[in-house]
Amino acid sequence: MEEREFFTESTQAKPARLICPHCRTEAEYAVSWVVRRKKPAPPPRADSLDRARFQKLTSYMVRRDDKLTCSNPRCRKTFEIAGLQSVVSL
Ligand SMILES: [Zn+2]
DSSP states (O other): OGGGGGGEEEEEEEEEEOTTTTTTOOOEEEEEEEEEESSSSOOOOOOHHHHHHHHHOOOOOEEOOSSSOOOOOTTTTTEEOSSSOOEOOO
């Protein structure tokens, strides 16, 4: 059984204040995340091994965006998201 069968997946944008490394302008960006919420119970066809795995799992989210475009109209450069975790437990 695949891990994704234990989760309900959704996409969510969360605001984050980030500083562009090129122009040093701080701005708020909507960073896109994939949210994996653990289902209340494992699927009915899960065997005992799957159930044991399910017990250990927790909800988490994974960042989808690696890069952003600077919102400063005089800069508009692409920069990598730094200082923001890529996986967060919920
Ligand atoms: Zn910039």
